[in-house]
Amino acid sequence: MAHMKPRIKQLIGLSGCLTLSLGVAEHALGQLEEVMVTAQKREQNLQDVPISISVLTAENLDQQSITETVSLAQAVPSLNFQAGFAxxxxxxxIRGVASYTFEGGIQPSVAMVVDGVSLARAGEFISELADVERIEVLRGPQGTLFGRNTTAGAINITTRRPSTELEGYVEASFTDDDEQLYRARLSGPLTETAAGSLNVFYQDRKGHLKNIYPGGDDGGGIESWGARAQLDLNFSDSVNLLLSGDYRDAEHGLSPQVTLVAEPSLDGIPAPGLNLREIQQGDGDPALGQRVIDDMFKINLNDKDFxxxxxxxxxxxxxxxWEIDETLRFVSISAYREWHEAVNPDIDSGPGQLSNGGYGLPIALAHTSNTPSSNIPLSRPFENEYFTQEFRLEQTGQSLDWTAGVFYTDFEENVKEGFALYIPFDPAFGEGYTTSVQTDNTDELTAFSAFFDGTYHVSDTLDIYGGYRWTYEEVDVSYDSPTYLVLDSAGVSEFDLDNNIVNFTDPVPPAVHTVGEADADHTDWSARLGASWQFMDSSNLYATVSRSFVGIGADISRTGNLDAAFLEPTTAEAVEFGMKTMLLDDSLQLNGAVFWQDVEDLQTSALLPGTIQTVNLNAGDLDIFGVEVDAIWAYSDYGRISAAVTYLDAEVRDLLQPCWPGQTIETGCNIDVNGSPVTDPDAAVQTDMDGSDAPNTPELAYNIGISHIFPLDNLSFDIHGSVNYVWQDEVNFPLNGDPLLVQDSFGLLNFSLSMVDKEDRYEVTLFGRNINDEEFYSDSSESSGFIARQYVRVTRGAQSFYGVRLKYNFM
Structure with missing residues (x-):
């Protein structure tokens, strides 16, 4: 489909000329529609809710061609995404707050809630967006109503319910980066008291990371399909039951490591002017290896299973x-979910072959064609299953609205990990050999909470609101885990040019086997208290203080052990002042917030420098100040201009981190293993990160967009067009502030142009994302001696792509 790209670009140019020629005709100001949200567990007008919220409707998602959760970060300035190997x-x-972890057992700081059901782990958040009615991004602690693990906020997703009349659609889209996406919905009445719906999708996209190894698979592609079915039953005028079921299956090469900067050459190894990483990336050809390293969209992997x-x-x-009466309602939400993942990362990110000793670098792999052991199972199986139950009573009164309830969850997750390490040469063995380990770690969590939240209407213009949630949780951990080997280039003695291998001076230490169980329990609380004042018609001021927490972290990573099985809970406290107002005869919506937030005992994972070992730890605190502004202006009945901007001053406090490779005392590597300042370079192993910027948190981010409908009176269709620009400041991904791992600021331009039947029967849409072809990466790290001095993860959106979407609605 490569031939599509020039043609689509020509159409983009023509459509732009059409838009300019038509212009924006002068019309009377339009009027914005009322937006309903469930941020306080009941339907309310967005402007009446004293919470900073970004709302994306189904129309917004279509205009910006957002079909998966990862792309939400480009639609909401205060929301950021960090890719991982799985x-x-x-x-x-959200607002710089996250659980910066990439191992099992750690609970998220951002809650994702789908139709009232909270997903348990961040891996479940990565999915397609099929038949969504509305997405609400709630910013700031939301623990009172949404429970633990909401120190950053919540992403509240509402899907479309079954309709009372027969309706549906079929949709297909095709892009020039070889994606096919098909979606369909059928909904309607089954009986006088029952309605049902079925939504299905299928996606097939080739990898955007081109593998130059002959016959090797490209990286980053995906083939997935899924379905959601709902049955809406009205037992009476007051009792309704909505049954939902969903399934998703995917095979993908999500985000392999891409070498961006090679390690410095070792002195005289393999020879003056040659670099081990360049040789490896070129499969023996350093010139080819440098070309691969210079292109962030190229990989060179001979592992057929990666x-x-x-x-x-x-x-x-x-x-x-159950509508008990006109003012009192009872709600019960019961859910059971299972999630399974199996990944097979080619950890050393190169095509090392046993015949040449891996070009002098250790080959660190899960079971692959590079590994001389066949008894390691495919990849890293990761799975969880859980049950949740919530009961709520909700009352709406003249002077008091309140919600009270209880919540229970029973959760279990398991991580098995097969790993093989090929050592080209070791004096203790006299020849190359392979060592392998396999972990099997589990954690089980049960939690119970009771909560109350209410709003007291002091007068027609003044509300006082507040709530409290008490939570108890218990966590059990079971280990069957050999400790991973720690190996880096420090033990290199010489490079054997004849055999193209590295000799190591010290024998590799034996692995230590951790077997046993541990348990912990924890009681904590969330709360909020605030006031809202309607100081004039359609305008509100509010002030809120809030607290939330992330539950106990269970360290079931491959380095977990019984002496440090648990991480302390993370707590967050925030103060927010906000304003929500409608101006210019309800044609302009202007919302803003100023906030301060403190986060203590941040839970995170860290990669030990020069190794492939990760550890889970409590990593200091966050001190955050921010400003957010959201605006929508209906400049006519046919056009909307939207803008959102977020400024964040997010700093890390009380945190020591291992020094980054090459860091000197002059650049901050001046702390010893005991946490004391030193002047001896040989004793300095840590750096003080107090006052540094929070990871993956741009200081400034904004987006601005315009959408316009061009009515064509003499034709059977109208033209709908939209342009959106997204920009964010530079970010640093690791906690240690390594300057080489900074992602520079970037901006993305997106576009869509649709031909829509006046009866809304069919749509033909031409779209482009990142049409200015701005390169960026979604994660950056280092593992000198194993992966690279700098490696990155590159998502599909880091280069331009164009497409066409065809949709037919039947009613």
Whole structure:
């Protein structure tokens, strides 16, 4: 489909000329529609809710061609995404707050809630967006109503319910980067008291990371399909039951490591002017290796299994609503979910062959064609299953609105990990050999909470609101885990030019086997208290203080041990002042917030320098100040201009980190293993990060967009057009502030142009994302001696792509 790109670009140019020629005709100001949200567990007008919220409707998602959760970060300036080697190692953060972890056992700081059901782990957040009615991004602690693990906020997703009349659609889209996406919906009445719906999708996209190894698979592609079915039952005028079931299956090569900067050449190894990483990346040809390193969209992997990453998930839920009387309602939400992931990362990120000793570098792999052992199973199986139950009573009164309830969850997750390390040469053995380990770690969590939240209407213009949630959780951990080997280039003695291998001076230490169980329990609380004042018609001021927490972290990583099995809970406290107002005869919506937030005992994972070992730890605190502004202006009945900007001053406090490679005392590497300042370079192993910027948190981010409908009176269709620009400041991904791992600021330009039948029967849409072809990466790290001095993860959106979407609605 490569031939599509020039043609689509020509159409983009023509459509732009059409837009300019038509212009924006002068019309009377339009009027914005009322937006309903469920941020306080009941339907309310967005402007009446004293919470900073970004709302994306189904129309917004279509205009910006957002079809998966990862792209939400480009639609909301205060929301950021960090890629990982697998879905389970990814992270979302809001206002600079996240659980910066890529190992099992750590609970998220951002809650993702789908139709009232909270997903348990960040890996479940990575999915397609099929038949979504509305997405609400709630910013700041939300623990009172949404429970633990909301120190950053919540992403509240509402899907479309079954309709009372027969309707549906079929949709297909095709892009020039070889994606096919098909979606369909059928909904309607089954009986006088029952309605049902079925949504299905299928996606097939080739990898955007081109593998130059002959016959090798490209990286980053995906083939997935899924379905969601709902049955809406009205037992009476007051009792309704919504039954939902969903399933998703995917095979993907999500995000392999891409070498961006090679390690410095070792002195005289392999020879003056040659670099081990360049030789490895070029499969023996350093010139080819440098070309691969210079192109962030190229990889060179001979492992046929590296892209065999699989995941599947399914869930059932029952949402019962009983309208007891005109003011009192009972709600029950029961859910069961399972999620399975199996990944097979080629950890050393290169085509090392046993015949040449891996070009002098250790070959660190899960079971692959590079590994001389066949008894390691495919990849890293990761799975969880859980049950949740919530009961709520909700009352709406003249002077008091309140919600009270209880919540229970029973959760279990398991991580098995097969790993093989090929050592080209070791004096203790006299020849190359392979060592392998396999972990099997589990944690089980049960939690119970009771909560109350209410709003007291002091007068027609003044509300006082507040709430409290008490939570108890208990965590059990089971270990069957050999400790991983720690190996870096420090032990290199010489390079054997004849055999193209590295000799190591010290024998490799034996692995230590950790077997046993540990348990912990924890009681904590969340709360909020605030006031809202309607100081004039359609304008509100509010002030809120809030607290939330992330539950106990269970360290079931490959370095977990019984002496440090648990991480302390993370707590967050925030103060927010906000304003929500409608101006110019309800044609302009202007919302803003100023906030301060302190986060203590941040839970995170860290990669030990020069190794492939990760550790989970509590990593200091965060001190955050920010300003957010959101605006929508209906400049006519046919056009909207939207803008959102976020400024964040997010700093790390009380944190020591291992020094980055090459860091000197002059650049901050001046702390010894005991945490004391030193002047001896040989004793300095840590750096003081107090006052540094929070990871993956741009100081300034904004987006601005315009959408316009061009009515064509003499034709059977109208033209709908939209342009959106997204920009963010530079970010640093690791906690240690390594200057080489900074992602520079970048901006992305997106576009869509649709021909829409006046009866809304069919749509033909031409779209482009990142049409200015701005390169960026979604994660950056280092592992000198194993992967690279700098390696990055590159998502599909880091280069331009164009497409066409065809949709037919039947009613």
């Amino acid at each position: 879905p389970s190692s990814t992270n979302f953060n 892209a065999e990453q699989e995941l599947d998930s399914w869930g059932l839920s029952a949402h019962l609503t």
